Amino acid sequence: MTLLQLLTAVMPVVSVFVLLVVLRLPASRAMTLSLLITAALAWLAWRVPGIQLAASVLEGWVVASSIVIIVFGAIVLLNTLKASGALTVIRTSFFHISPDRRVQVIIVAWLFGSFLEGVSGFGTPAAIGAPLLVALGFPAMAAVSLALIADSTAVSFGAVGTPVLVGIAQGLPGTDLEELTAIALTAISIDIVISSFLPLIMCALLTRFFGANRRWREGLALWPFALLSGLAFTVPAWLVAWLLGPEFPSVLGALIGLALMVTAARRGFLLPEKPWRLANDSDLKDDAAPDVTPNLNLWQAWTPYILAVLLLVVTRLDALPLKAWLQGISLGWNNILGTPISASLSPLYLPGTLFALTALITIALHRLPVREAARTWATSARSLLPAIIALGTSLPMVRIFLNSDINASDLAAMPTELAELAAGAIAGYWPLVAPFVGALGTFIAGSATFSNMMFSGLQYEAAVAAELPPRLILALQMLGANAGNMICVMNVVAAAAVVNLNGREGEIIRMTLGPMLYYALGAGLVGMLVVVLV
Template identity: 35%
Template sequence: MFQLFSAYFPIVLLIYLMTKKNSLPSFRALPLSALVLYSLMLVVFERDPNQVHAVIVDGLLVAWTPILIIAGAIFLFRTMEATGALAIIRTGLNSISNNAIAQLMIVGWAFQFLIEGASGFGTPAALAGPVLVGLGFPAVRVAIFCLILNSVPVSFGAVGTPTWFGLSAVSLSELELAQVGIKSAWLNSIAALFIVLVALMFIVDRRKIMGNIVFIVLSVLCCVTPYVAIAYSSYEFPALLGGGIGLILTILLARWGIGLEKTPSDGRQIDDEAVDRATDAQNAPRVSVKALVKATFPLWGTVLLLIITRVPQLGIKPLLLLKEPVLSVGLGSLGDLSVSAALVVSLTNIFNTSESWSHSFLYVPSLLPFGVIALLTLQLFKDGSTRTVVKETVEQMKTPVVALLGALVFVNLMMMGGEQSAVALIGSHLAEITGSNWQFFAAFLGALGSFFSGSATISNLTFAGIQDSIALDLALNRTTILALQSAGGAMGNMVCINNIVAVASVLALGDKEGYILKRTAIAMLVYGVVIGVAGVVIFG
């Protein structure tokens, strides 16, 4: 019982520190919570100290994946600002429609949907957030909005990785895996009709939402209809193709004004500075197609490079993930370091344990596409501000580095021990107290996994086996429970500490992570209730 209390305590402490009245910023709350958890692992859980320290080293190294991704995203955003590309994009979007709802649905919904399908890794909010801020929406509300909507496509994000790889630890036939994909697509799509409205409520007033409700529903359907249809034949491309089709259709709907309120009023809740930016954008002259294509190169160039490097059929992805070492170095008790031709750096046998780490420099979206596209953008605009952009990026990364180092140590310690880990103990306890009503709560276990790990894929790898065992013990439909796990991992993306720190860092929001978490948690609860009920009613 004391171990169970000790499993819950670090989570409660972290949430309290980040959401209390005088909240601590994440770069203080996360390391402090990790330190408390470290003590509990040694004293209460009686873990082997050598193993604990190996897990900590692994966490410190794994943290550099989100750190480099965020740095790349900030570098790209700063490049778009310095070259004037962001200002041209702002003007271009206003020429399609200056309706706030239309802009939010194009960038925050459909564009994010597409990016998630291609990449994952928290990339969607990092790209969409700065564009929406440039359009005059307030940064904190943009962060909340983007995080909430970076959920529906996640079950099939990064070309379906959370499904085909995340569920690989469970013994499923091809037919059963296809059924899980189809069911999770339906659950996420049903939730989309509710969660988009919840997200919009955080950024525009309700009257504006009701005045444009037809457009909103049509935009949602433009993405989720092909998303569900494609899930019947593939679990790799629903989000990628659904987002691409939905983005084109949403832009056309906005251009033709279908379902949009026929008034000049603007319902966005913005401050004085944002009003000035929005007014400047609306008063700016129309840009030519050539200028708009050039200005949007950082966006479409990023999407194109992501697709080229993510779709296995194109043959580039396997080359970027080559792990055969071309250089190996022994680092004593620290482990064995190796580097492959594709710059996959690995450290194995950390402190002579089974702990290992690897980082694919050419596959993780930091150098490719963010770094490369940013440098090409500077060349395209013949801009000489590279040094300034680099300096601004480094300055903006100072606190996120500390926060993410603390976060990944915290995550690794919580997940240490397999079926006896703190996270597994919490999951088993939740299943025990809910009993036969588990279907209503299964998604929240998936969300818990994403909250810790920052990845729906890791959530599925961690909890799919537990979910499957619960389904068998309670005689529940296993594909339905696993679909709820997958959809839960997707909805957990909006409360994931890594993602919150990432988008707050890109938008330079300082210590607002706790404020954001409290809002996205509300949306996650709505999402969980909807798919829990839908899972029982539709799939039994």
């Protein structure tokens, strides 16, 4: 690569970071500028044909439409529950489990979010968890940032094992299930050491940036409960991976963790005597809870969420016919503009469609007046515009980056060239670098599955060339892909839209960047230690 080509390859990452995080432009402006810069450099320096660029933009719009559907479904479900009064009842139920806000974050974002990731993926945990935290009284910035941080560990086995069974398997064709399971076990074995501390980090961030006293110490004071919460998910997930394979560790691990930690919280086990409150909770006594809407009981209030989860579960199981039926109703565009690029969309299979269906059912269950329901849907639709602009520019940029393998410069795709350059320059320290390659894939592509699919072959080749255990390096790729989920532009834009933080995406990434670096660097250091000891 020439210097200009190297600049072209790093530009999608650099431009997003500078415009979104450093200059703090709203995503709608930052991603539009990034798209224009990336497309111009791809055409001039990488020599990607104009028709390939146009096809990539169109493919990006198809992908973006699927995310918009998810965001709309999450928003309309949230607004419907607000209008019916269900969220007030749900908020009260959490105060009965524990009034401590740190505990509520762990239960909602870490454990319930991990369950949603295991069932569905597709950004569902942040789309559901963040607004639920807002409904509990958390600041929107705290809700979305902590939900994104929590949606990391479970990603290894998200969407019923898709990052392993599809991502690694397609990235390394011919890999059998036994080897895939071994790679997954290696990843989660390392993850126990790293991810079990994430609930504690989340508590510390909550108290430092959103507490009245702005102290790390108040979050770290919950360390016994927080560490137990981390282990309550990661250890059962490891056991499930060992016994059943890569499909159900996140689902069953999170359910076991929820049962354990909700019981512990109710009994005050490992909790301080005085619960920690947010600044806006100062008017509440320690044993008080918010007022309850009298026309709904707790079961009625939780029914929509239970229904949404059940719909996600039954439509994701291969043993049931619903999955194949919903995926079979697909809108496809093959060989866009005569290029090898194709795109498809299965609208009925998307979580957002199921959320919208749940909202419709909730209108009847909670007897919401038709006029109020119509106003709720109209308000939800109007709130989508900033997210549509941001996603409609960020996803095309991503597809140009990934589809740049067709060019007149005899170069591979930009991410592949960058990874190969890094592999050649620092092969001796590859265990330290491998997670960051995985994180780069998720940051850009918006999917751990796609990151694994894109970089598994390269990671394997780098491991062989450096005489490192391929299984270990592929496990580090998986963990890096998890870490990248915290700062992935697609997830950040979608989650921000759900809690009405459009334009503040850069702030969210600044909040999640530290935990992401901890996760990737921690995995890399453990990988280096394993190489030294073995």
